[in-house]
Amino acid sequence: xxxxxxxxxxxxxxxxxxxxxxxxxxxxxxxxxxxxxxxxxxxxxxxxxxxxxxxxxxxxxxxxxxxxxxxxxxxxxxxxxxxxxxxxxxxxxxxxxxxxxxxxxxxxxxxxxxxxxxxxxxxxxxxxxxxxxxxxxxxxxxxxxxxxxxxxxxxxxxxxxxxxxxxxxxxxxxxxxxxxxxxxxxxxxxxxxxxxxxxxxxxxxxxxxxxxxxxxxxxxxx
Numbered sequence: 191x192x193x194x195x196x197x198x199x200x201x202x203x204x205x206x207x208x209x210x211x212x213x214x215x216x217x218x219x220x221x222x223x224x225x226x227x228x229x230x231x232x233x234x235x236x237x238x239x240x241x242x243x244x245x246x247x248x249x250x251x252x253x254x255x256x257x258x259x260x261x262x263x264x265x266x267x268x269x270x271x272x273x274x275x276x277x278x279x280x281x282x283x284x285x286x287x288x289x290x291x292x293x294x295x296x297x298x299x300x301x302x303x304x305x306x307x308x309x310x311x312x313x314x315x316x317x318x319x320x321x322x323x324x325x326x327x328x329x330x331x332x333x334x335x336x337x338x339x340x341x342x343x344x345x346x347x348x349x350x351x352x353x354x355x356x357x358x359x360x361x362x363x364x365x366x367x368x369x370x371x372x373x374x375x376x377x378x379x380x381x382x383x384x385x386x387x388x389x390x391x392x393x394x395x396x397x398x399x400x401x402x403x404x405x406x407x408x409x410x411x412x
Contacts, residue, residue: 199261199355206254210247217243242337249335249345256352263294263359266374287367295360302353309350313343 217240224235261267275286313332320326333342367373 196264199257199264202257203254203261206250206257210250210254213243213247213250216240217247245335245337249348252345253348253352256348257355260352260355260359263356263363264374284367284371287373288364291360291364291367295357295364298353298357298360302350302357305346305349305353309343309347312346313341314347317341317343 220235220238220240224232224238226232275283275290278286313330316326316329316331319329331341334340335342335345363374
């Protein structure tokens with residue numbers, strides 16, 4: 191189950207990055223292409239309405255940031271200010287790490303709850319009640335975005351979803367730290383799949399010559 195959640199998290203971030211990049215690229219090409227006096231092409235480009243592109247990219251980057259923050263907690267990418275923890279006596283350091291993780295979980299849980307309340311009152315309750323055929327007398331539909339015309343509650347739902355996921359990741363990291371005493375560490379030089387194959391050969395990770403031969407024999411370099 192956790193493997194599927196991890197992959198879903200990565201797929202969402204990858205999709206948002208790729209989609210936002212594509213939309214920005216198309217928008218720039220359209221903007222400059224519409225200014226070129228090319229018969230037929232210029233008129234066609236001018237008729238295309240891409241005024242929504244900037245708004246869409248902003249929303250995608252917001253969603254990407256929220257889910258990316260949760261991914262950062264899981265993988266140890268977040269920058270940790272551990273000066274105080276490192277200056278504590280050894281017997282207090284573990285407690286300091288646990289307190290920091292608990293504070294992170296509490297904070298993100300509070301943000302998620304406040305965000306969920308705001309989203310619900312901003313129009314989500316109307317959409318849910320309307321879908322279920324319930325009474326809508328005292329409810330308002332809620333505002334929509336200026337260019338796309340999307341319900342703002344849908345856009346803002348990135349806050350509770352991302353915050354709750356981040357809270358869950360803090361709890362996950364904390365539980366793993368209590369059991370193993372280890373925190374996730376991000377290695378910028380790590381390439382997925384290479385290190386795992388090298389681990390099967392004794393001494394490879396410590397001997398540059400053996401490492402080069404192992405990579406070559408494994409077909410990872412041409």
